[in-house]
Amino acid sequence: EIVLTQSPDFQSVTPKENVTITCRASQSIGGSLYWYQQKPQQSPKLLSKNASHSFSGVPSRFSGSGFGTDFTLTINSLEAEDAATYYCHQSSSFPYTFGQGTKVEIK
Amino acid sequence: EVLLVESGGGLVQPGGSLRLSCAASGFTFSSYEMNWVRQAPGKGLEWLSYISTSSKTIYYADSVKGRFTISRDNAKNSVFLQMDSLRAEDTALYYCVRRFCPSTDCWLDHWGQGTPVTVSS
Numbered sequence: 001e002i003v004l005t006q007s008p009d010f011q012s013v014t015p016k017e018n019v020t021i022t023c024r025a026s027q028s029i030g031g032s033l034y035w036y037q038q039k040p041q042q043s044p045k046l047l048s049k050n051a052s053h054s055f056s057g058v059p060s061r062f063s064g065s066g067f068g069t070d071f072t073l074t075i076n077s078l079e080a081e082d083a084a085t086y087y088c089h090q091s092s093s094f095p096y097t098f099g100q101g102t103k104v105e106i107k
Numbered sequence: 108e109v110l111l112v113e114s115g116g117g118l119v120q121p122g123g124s125l126r127l128s129c130a131a132s133g134f135t136f137s138s139y140e141m142n143w144v145r146q147a148p149g150k151g152l153e154w155l156s157y158i159s160t161s162s163k164t165i166y167y168a169d170s171v172k173g174r175f176t177i178s179r180d181n182a183k184n185s186v187f188l189q190m191d192s193l194r195a196e197d198t199a200l201y202y203c204v205r206r207f208c209p210s211t212d213c214w215l216d217h218w219g220q221g222t223p224v225t226v227s228s
Contacts (some may be wrong), residue, residue: 043202089152091214093166095166098152098153
């Protein structure tokens with residue numbers, strides 16, 4: 001099983017700040033790493049893959065990068081509506097796995 | 108619009124069974140692989156099971172292997188999760204999730220709202 005480790009677990013951020021969340025895989029997963037945003041009482045929403053792919057409807061301030069074992073989600077100029085928990089997920093091989101989540105709070 | 112609507116959750120005693128259903132609409136269900144993912148209260152996401160379009164390929168997480176069974180009915184645009192020998196640690200919100208594979212890359216693109224399962228005496 002591929003273990004995904006996110007850091008940090010929690011981040012308190014002022015609006016307009018930039019946020020960086022990292023995800024490290026226990027073995028190489030190529031580019032098969034995705035990021036999800038989950039707001040309270042809502043289902044997870046697909047946000048980003050690596051830099052080569054963007055998903056429709058996702059604001060351009062969200063971007064993903066990385067390959068192999070180290071990945072990053074960057075939120076440029078954080079907005080209040082970005083308060084949520086962010087999860088990385090690997091679809092390289094079964095069993096699929098998720099990171100433990102990073103909660104982003106707005107100061 | 109892609110819609111996934113789960114049902115069948117509820118309160119069940121330890122050792123009991125439940126059958127979750129997920130009704131899909133807004134896309135050609137038979138062309139998409141499906142998954143179940145759960146989230147325990149206040150916890151993270153846990154992938155549980157995958158089923159291919161033809162049901163020929165099925166995978167499970169170790170935590171549910173031998174107790175849960177995934178199936179689908181393409182004629183009824185539905186995917187199911189039969190859960191047996193339920194334990195307190197199975198208490199969670201259960202999501203039905205579509206897998207999208209436009210190329211060699213695949214991802215989980217659409218999630219239902221989830222159906223809650225509580226295992227307690």
